[in-house]
Amino acid sequence: MTSHPYDALTPERVMDAVESLGYLCDARVFPLNSYENRVYQIGIEDQLPLIGKFYRPDRWSRQAIQEEHDFLAELAADDIPVVAPLQINGDSLFYSDPFSFALFPRRGGQAPELADDDDLELVGRWLGRLHQTGAGKSFIHRPHMNPTNDMAAAREQVLASDLMPEDYRSNYSALTTQLLELTEARMQTVSASSLRLHGDLHPGNLLLRDEVLYMVDFDDCVQGPAMQDIWMLLSGNEQEQRQQLLVIKEGYEMFRPFPARELPLIEVLRTLRIVRYAAWLCSRWHDPAFPVAFPWADSHRYWSEHILLLREQIAALQEDPIELPHY
Template sequence: MTNTHPYSTLTPERVMDAIEALGFFCDARIFPLNSYENRVYQVGIEDEQPIIAKFYRPGRWSAESIREEHAFLLELAANDVPVVAPLQFEGETLFFADPFWFALFPRRGGHAPELASFDDLELIGRWLGRLHQTGSAKAFKHRPKFRGVADLDQAAEAVLSSGLMPNDYREVYQSLHRDLSALVKDRYSPDQFRTLRLHGDMHSGNLLLRDEQLYLVDFDDCMQGPAMQDIWMLLSGQRDEQLAQLDAIREGYEMFRPFPRQELSGIEVLRTVRVMKHAAWLCQRWEDPAFPAAFPWFESHRFWSEHILTLREQQAALISEPLYLPG
């Protein structure tokens, strides 16, 4: 079967042509990096350090929304927040190689921090406080905004319309979606918490630690939302473990701004939306050959059975007592 996805045309030659059009001389060493949504490469440059080239998925973001992401990164870097900002050429950071928008970044190495370490969590909290302090200065105009139940409903529509869910699970999924929507609507309204510019996908894979320097990377999902969106994904384990982790993050965060205790009640709403959006994301990307190759279990009964179980667990979590930090 012929691969007609746009990424099938992104050959090493096209990658080098796009980069050399900006004045670089590639040495033909091109290494694909781990990225499913976009295509990201480390590209060797003659007599210079390699650079990172990011080719955005066609049709996902507008040029305005990508430029807004880049402007946020440059603003953070100017405020000494450790991010990897795009390289600028005559003031521009975004370029076009039909049909791809692309950007270049300096290379940064490192490893994921130990989220079991309270010292690392305190450091992460410190940089999140700095990030959110900058993020609160103004609002995004073109990036997505967290919408609570509207995000949940959109995710369910994407799953149910994809044809990828086995028929055995459709009825129970629809029932769970109705129940979860009612719970989320009851526990979160778009105007309930102040929103700010966020990273949006703050898991350990998007944190790089090297020589005690922590970098916050991959702002591809940056968004307007509650501060807790960048905090809850760092938590794991039982309730007492999560409270201890939150306290370590809070200690660093409060060096720069008040910790959003009032948003702790929204953690399970944020988690529920992410669980449903992740399944929807896989459904929406299934025509990209990279996805069936990377997630071969997605069409199996086992995945959907476990997904239904996870949604039931979220249903229980939404009616349980939320995490609480005194103060």
């Protein structure tokens, strides 16, 4: 098995990197749940522990990571509850060959109960404020979402990989070709916004602590439509999702107009996530952590279920998009 740069990221290397910034570690280094990067809780002598994030080499440029940090600093300055990286002598991004890394204050908490309208309305409020700040300027080095192009690139990544069993390849190719056509047709009907976003705002990236709701993990922040930060908060059938959207809208519109014209993008963005997740597994399979964490990813069962999801998304994209009542 070929080695991976993370194989060399030992606890000693982590502590050396942190101590190079003037901290004294107490030898307690605990890995946290993260596959794309490596994240650790690091004990500090006579201080609270810190969180160290070591970015995957060659994924983002240093300019792109710095834009993430600058966005977080801007949000924090606007009193939006995010966890921004620590500034040390005016810098937030550091280097320990071959890793860029950053340190963050530790924040605990629990996921909000999105079935509770009060929690969901609170998420809507924070999203409205986040997007208000996000609309102030554009990313230069971070990705700009283009669902059709992004889906096509993910499709090619899967087809170029040998992770998918050969007997699914023809079916996958035909289904994703149809999905690309449906996606492009749907995109032609929507005038979407383009602003700086969290980009991956599923409930696991929301932490409720002492009645403050933190939005965490901006590693996938992008320039794109506001709906990208909304649709992953939805669950259940269409009627339930419509009610959830109304609650989010109530909080969101305290700060900016709700992007109702982007509702047709929900199934486009859901499809994109499904296709990109499979591509992500394919692209990371050389990382020794992935076969251990996702042992089913090369199985017939996984790809059979993936093909079924693609068929369901074809049906969803052929239906009328969800709408909200007009008052």
